[in-house]
Amino acid sequence: MSNQVTVIMYHFVRELPYTRFPAIKGLLVSQFKNQLDYLSKYYQFVTINDCLEGIYHNRSLPKNSALLTFDDAYIDHYTEVFPILDERNIQGVFFPPAKAIEEKKVLGVNKIHFLLASMDINCLIQELYLCIDKYRDQFSLNTNEYYYNKLACESRYDTKEVIFVKRLLQNELDEQARNLIIGELFAKHVSADEVAFSRELYMNIDQLRCMVRNGMYIGSHGYDHYWLDKLPREKQESEIDLSLKFLTKIGVNIDEWIMCYPYGSYNDSLIDILKEKNCKIAFTTRVDIAMLNRSNALSLERLDTNDFPKESNISPNIWTRKVI
Ligand SMILES: [Zn+2]
Structure with a gap:
């Protein structure tokens, strides 16, 4: 047992050859399923609640814990990813860019x-x-x-x-x-x-609500998808407030909540704001296996889907060998 968790970051998961933009960089649905098969062999999937328990209540997680995160609320996360995760009883953690969805913009x-x-x-x-x-x-x-x-x-x-x-x-x-x-x-x-284009690209509010009702976890990804470390404190605060208002609207309880920094960018003043507003976990884009504890809960590392095999029958790779 341990306090480490392999957090994996996903963006587009779609049947690219059958879309209007086949050259978009992303994971094919078949590759996503294969990767889940691979991960299922060597990892135990955990939930946000397991991570909170690990950080704040000293509960140990399995050494080979994995958590799946999906940035930017692409429609494929609803149409492709959600049914697959639901069927396999895996919780996904999704980070919608609030403004794009609220105001029908494209990031x-x-x-x-x-x-x-x-x-x-x-x-x-x-x-x-x-x-x-x-x-x-x-x-x-x-x-x-x-x-x-x-x-x-x-x-x-x-x-x-x-x-x-x-x-x-x-x-x-x-x-x-x-x-x-x-x-x-x-x-x-x-x-x-x-x-x-925005309607075609992102999930809408009803779809996000549906995912919350079905056990998926939705966290803050800011409002305007800014590089938050480049903003003055007041603007950082309003970004967070607007994103929390959005989360409330889709049925997320924000007594305790989770953040994912757009572009992985954050600084000390942002971390102070998150603490004041009861954010309990925040994800960066620094590449490593995350160690869960109170001192780094707001700067957890993640690996990328490209760090793992996209076929199921592959022997454990370098990241997997570190935890099995
Ligand atoms: Zn993003």
Whole structure:
């Protein structure tokens, strides 16, 4: 018995070849089922309540505990993931971006995903350069070469060109400039009807309520899906308050609640706010097996679905060997 838990993060889980955007990066439903078969062989699935007991009531968990988390409330989490988890009696933990659902918007980060899935990367970069040229004076933007040299470098999963686009549009340009540019490119190359696209992309409030009623756990993912460490304290607080209001609306008891930091980003002032408002567990995107205890309950590590096999008959991999 122990206090460690392998928390696994999922985003898109869909039959990509049969969708309008087959180039979106995600897990096929068949791969998801295979991965659950693999995990079932070596792990014991636990619930949020088990984790709370482990942290706050000294209850030991099995050494090979696993918890499944799903970010951004994509519709596939309702149509594909929920029935599979329900059938196998596994609790999933879901983190909806409240504003996107309440106001029928598409998150900037998702607009970027769908742009990348709709266009050749070099064409996209050329279009971005034209946008930067257009807005350079208005927003005091740097040269195209400056941004490329600063931001383009390969990551665990992406080429340097893709990382350049993501970093430029998620973070580097100021909010107003990047929203203008992302909005223009999304309308031109993906969809001019953001409301309809949002309805197609995310779960709605009734679907979230249905999942809560059926034993799934829904936590806060902020309101506007901001990098929360970049906001002043008052804005952090309003992000959390709005997200809690949303959770109440879908039937979540917020006497004690769970957070997942968008992009894994947080800082000390945010942690103070979470403590004041009785948040009991918060997940980051730091890559490791999480150790449950009071001192790190608000900064728990997670692994990614890509860290595990997508076929069932595979011998235990490096992460699994650490816990069995
Ligand atoms: Zn997210």
